[in-house]
Amino acid sequence: MGHRGAGAQGEAGMKTTTVLLAAAVVAVASAAVTAADAPLTARQQRGEKVFDVKCLPCHGPGMWGTNALARRMPRDRAELARRTDLNAVMVKTLMRTGIGSMPPIRKTEVTDADADAIADYLTRNSKP
């Protein structure tokens, strides 16, 4: 994400990016496929562990984030850990920008290395 200068204008620019990414999430989601779970790599295992602690309270079955996504797509695709159509760059970017009512996640909460691991875990079943 490029440096866009300070203040309200820069932050408004960020919002536009978020909206575009949101549109991309919905567009990609419409092409979901099913895939059997392969064994997790070490980094994906790390990603799963961090995801379960940091993300699952909202993105677990029947939780707030899952319900919010289910308003925009079929419920069976609303649980992030079961998705087969996510993109790693998008996952990591949305963690940092926030989307909808989801607040941004700071580096002090989830480090860049752990954010990469979460993205790797969530995209393990996605087609490149």
Add this chain to the structure above:
Amino acid sequence: MATPALLPPGVSAADFQQALKEFAGVVGADWVLTSEEDRHTYLDAFAPGDAATHACSAAVAPTTAEEVQAIVRIANRHRIPLWPVSTGRNLAYGGSAPVVRGSVVLDLKRMNRVLEVNNELGYALVEPGVNFFDLFEALQAKGGKLWISTPAPGWGSVIGNALEHGVGYTPYGVNANSICGMEVVLANGEVVRTGMGGVNPGGKEWQVFKYGYGPVWDLMFTQSNFGVVTKMGIWLLPEPEAVANFSITLPGMGDLAAMVDTLRPLRLDDTINAPYTIMNPYRAIMDPMSAQGKTRSTIYTKPGCMPLDFVEKTLQAQGVGMWSVGFNLFDSDKGLDLREARIREAFDKVPGAVIKTMRWHRGEPLAGWMRVSPVLFPLAGVDWYGGPGGHINYAPVVAPIGSRITDIYESIYKRYVEYGFDCYCGFLNIGPRAIVVNPCTFFNREDAEMTRRARELARVLYKDGAAQGFGDYRAHISFMDDVADMYGFNNHAARRLGERVKDALDPNGILAPGKQGLWGTAARARRGKPA
């Protein structure tokens, strides 16, 4: 390091660069966060207006009290305002954003150690970055013998919640009551340990007796800007033999006073031994819908406050009374039987009361209704109008006298109708003698007109409340001066006292200027105009 995009007020670019360099010397360059992407993560995610009003210039994230000391000394040299946050998740009150635009956020999230869990004595010693999920896990790892008093959303800091006078739903209630012993870094960089922690060397009984010797300082560091709390002891509830859940409803729109007056003596004599929450009819409709991810448009599409007759019909169709209260009791099974009998006897005298109960016994898995394990789903309500949402709470403290509660509720309800918001309202009993009347204004953040109306509604409610003799017990960063204005007795004598303390401890005004309306001489010119 790139040219800073935003400077702290009154600080030159060169001085700020120098301060950032010195911060990096303390915590490492990776933990001085200045990029636009990083600064964005510190914006108030539920801002009732333009979040940039409270943007930070940078964040610095230490891992030890020694690093906090060094940062505070650097900030003093360069006159950099610091805004300490524990986990930065007090959404609806500002999240991790500072009152003063351009402050540097002192992000304590990386100080995330549970330093001690003591099952024998029922306490934990924690750092500020520990949230309720973390402490819950640490307690479970030691056998689950102690319970936390978790607030509605569990991602908040255990320390931050106690410092902000947050409330849990066990008999321990207001978490500030459970604080025992703090380590605090003062604005001059000195470390103080309160209470028995002051015994030298190494006070052994820091977490068992609050008072030590001489003045008691702990509460002075709550809802203030007098120091940075880096460790805190917190008393925890020993696992009880059993827990009972009560859900009691009364049928009529006019039954609020009966509800309050029936509960009062039961709470005062400790029959009800934990905080209760009364829900108004709007909340009774909205909470279950939000929990399922449903928004307002699925039941009602017109603007304004949903009319009372619609609300009444909706609840009648669900077979739900207009007023409901929920609470848990903690005791042995036999003790719960006695408590339940007294509660039933009291509510038998109220026409139409319906009582439902559940019980848990030691050894059974924890159930959601016990509110012992942390959750986040209460936040789902922010999407009531479709989202992306936010909410503003009005939170005056009112005694549990039926007529008094009814009067203030009716004046609040009129304002919600006037400003066109659904009047979602809870009544959180924060002690035997007090209720926080807690209406919550949900709004869509991207709807500028609705957000403006929500802001105006908050400000008119603060003015109404003060005129009626009530004061709020907490405030969003945009409203800290407004709520401080409610406490104006004797030309703001209480605030002036606070500011004299502020000036003595923090003459350069570097710690959280504007927090709770306390600015201090160095920053006072910005009162009422924090941006």
